[in-house]
Amino acid sequence: MVEESSRIGGPGLRADARRNRGRILVAARAVFAEHGIDAPMAAVARRAGVGVATLYRRFPTRDDLVRAAFAQQMETCARALTEALADPDPWRGFQRLVETACELQREEQGFSAAFVAAFPDSTVEHAQARERAERDLMTLVRRAQAAGALRADFHPSDLAVALLSHCGLVTALPRDGAASRRLVAYLLQSFRAEAAHGALPPPSALSLRGLPLAADGSRRQRPSKN
Amino acid sequence: MVEESSRIGGPGLRADARRNRGRILVAARAVFAEHGIDAPMAAVARRAGVGVATLYRRFPTRDDLVRAAFAQQMETCARALTEALADPDPWRGFQRLVETACELQREEQGFSAAFVAAFPDSTVEHAQARERAERDLMTLVRRAQAAGALRADFHPSDLAVALLSHCGLVTALPRDGAASRRLVAYLLQSFRAEAAHGALPPPSALSLRGLPLAADGSRRQRPSKN
DNA sequence: TCTTAACCGGACGACACCGTCCGTTTAGGC
DNA sequence: GCCTAAACGGACGGTGTCGTCCGGTTAAGA
Numbered sequence: 001m002v003e004e005s006s007r008i009g010g011p012g013l014r015a016d017a018r019r020n021r022g023r024i025l026v027a028a029r030a031v032f033a034e035h036g037i038d039a040p041m042a043a044v045a046r047r048a049g050v051g052v053a054t055l056y057r058r059f060p061t062r063d064d065l066v067r068a069a070f071a072q073q074m075e076t077c078a079r080a081l082t083e084a085l086a087d088p089d090p091w092r093g094f095q096r097l098v099e100t101a102c103e104l105q106r107e108e109q110g111f112s113a114a115f116v117a118a119f120p121d122s123t124v125e126h127a128q129a130r131e132r133a134e135r136d137l138m139t140l141v142r143r144a145q146a147a148g149a150l151r152a153d154f155h156p157s158d159l160a161v162a163l164l165s166h167c168g169l170v171t172a173l174p175r176d177g178a179a180s181r182r183l184v185a186y187l188l189q190s191f192r193a194e195a196a197h198g199a200l201p202p203p204s205a206l207s208l209r210g211l212p213l214a215a216d217g218s219r220r221q222r223p224s225k226n
Numbered sequence: 227m228v229e230e231s232s233r234i235g236g237p238g239l240r241a242d243a244r245r246n247r248g249r250i251l252v253a254a255r256a257v258f259a260e261h262g263i264d265a266p267m268a269a270v271a272r273r274a275g276v277g278v279a280t281l282y283r284r285f286p287t288r289d290d291l292v293r294a295a296f297a298q299q300m301e302t303c304a305r306a307l308t309e310a311l312a313d314p315d316p317w318r319g320f321q322r323l324v325e326t327a328c329e330l331q332r333e334e335q336g337f338s339a340a341f342v343a344a345f346p347d348s349t350v351e352h353a354q355a356r357e358r359a360e361r362d363l364m365t366l367v368r369r370a371q372a373a374g375a376l377r378a379d380f381h382p383s384d385l386a387v388a389l390l391s392h393c394g395l396v397t398a399l400p401r402d403g404a405a406s407r408r409l410v411a412y413l414l415q416s417f418r419a420e421a422a423h424g425a426l427p428p429p430s431a432l433s434l435r436g437l438p439l440a441a442d443g444s445r446r447q448r449p450s451k452n
Numbered sequence: 453t454c455t456t457a458a459c460c461g462g463a464c465g466a467c468a469c470c471g472t473c474c475g476t477t478t479a480g481g482c
Numbered sequence: 483g484c485c486t487a488a489a490c491g492g493a494c495g496g497t498g499t500c501g502t503c504c505g506g507t508t509a510a511g512a
């Protein structure tokens with residue numbers, strides 16, 4: 001019980017501080033979901049029933065807050081990758097990976113915004129976690145292709161394409177689960193080997209680093225207006 | 227020549243006013259492309275080399291500015307729909323419609339943001355233009371399906387799904403044309419009749435009104451933070 | 453119970469953007 | 483060249499967010 005709340009609230013803090021930390025994270029998810037990732041910090045503090053100072057003390061930058069608020073979702077993504085790799089049917093693993101990630105984007109509203117914000121430029125920190133994720137994905141893709149289920153010209157960066165575009169869709173149309181599910185269905189169908197008809201244009205040069213599949217939490221702010 | 231510049235600048239204005247109006251629109255596209263649709267109005271004015279008052283006099287709300295700045299793109303979309311309908315090969319028409327719209331989103335940076343901002347809740351104004359567009363699209367879809375090229379379970383709202391998700395992608399990754407083209411290729415392939423394998427989840431309930439295909443310019447502000 | 457270090461949160465100054473007001477300039481008809 | 487209506491743009495007050503500071507409060511060990 002104590003263990004539980006300390007896991008949520010964070011270790012090494014006084015009881016009240018731990019409690020507040022937990023409240024802030026819950027409030028942050030709610031506020032971000034409702035008003036987007038750019039919602040005022042004060043709104044989060046108010047919702048959590050704490051002062052702004054407490055919020056800033058615990059999370060000095062908005063980025064820290066976003067990262068912490070969606071750490072659980074990031075972890076779920078990372079776990080999905082591991083599970084996908086463990087699945088004896090590589091296509092089913094791949095399919096579930098995509099579906100799990102998209103479901104998260106769909107259900108935890110703010111997560112989508114956090115996802116894109118997180119994406120663009122990744123840093124070197126936690127490089128080993130990223131590389132492992134990248135390697136795992138590569139393995140998964142190759143295995144699914146070898147099984148004849150995933151089309152041969154699928155490129156790992158296409159996963160980023162799929163997730164980012166889905167992200168955009170749920171951002172534009174929150175609450176429209178049908179649209180999201182349709183897109184996922186279309187994309188998964190077009191990734192199947194049988195769907196390969198004409199040649200595809202060359203894949204993007206994007207690296208997979210940046211995808212939150214690594215659960216390491218190296219994020220960057222979305223492009224500033226400066 | 228005079229005709230030309232009056233078309234750009236707007237009619238019934240003094241020469242200097244017309245000139246400034248044109249400058250503002252050019253500046254707006256540049257600034258929106260660089261800093262997003264939420265860029266400060268003052269930045270647009272500065273870039274155009276005019277005072278803020280001039281900007282506000284010509285475009286009382288940011289929405290008016292956005293609408294005017296991307297009117298040309300909206301028109302191109304509308305024209306693409308007409309041309310698609312005129313194409314003797316309905317699939318080619320459909321394909322070009324999608325490609326044209328996506329190309330615009332890709333190339334004119336700010337347009338994507340304007341597109342999503344424009345989308346969500348449409349109003350009744352210019353209802354006849356919307357309805358015509360909606361009707362045209364329906365015709366195009368049915369014709370392409372009858373020709374056996376477009377899958378039978380394609381729903382007109384899927385076009386919105388495609389365009390909005392593509393929009394999200396180019397917003398997340400501007401300058402990555404490869405990613406955009408990949409997505410478009412995947413989507414178009416999955417819309418082909420041959421690609422239909424399993425059943426799709428039910429289509430979204432979204433109406434097509436709101437899609438900028440009508441070139442009527444009834445827009446709304448993106449969701450406020452309030 | 454007492455002490456103290458950790459924690460809390462309201463208040464505050466700084467800053468950016470908004471949209472208007474008003475004195476000045478200029479286009480273009482006479 | 484003159485006159486006037488139209489257009490211009492700098493400046494300004496208003497608003498909302500940021501992030502810090504500091505005096506009061508409380509958890510928890512002695």
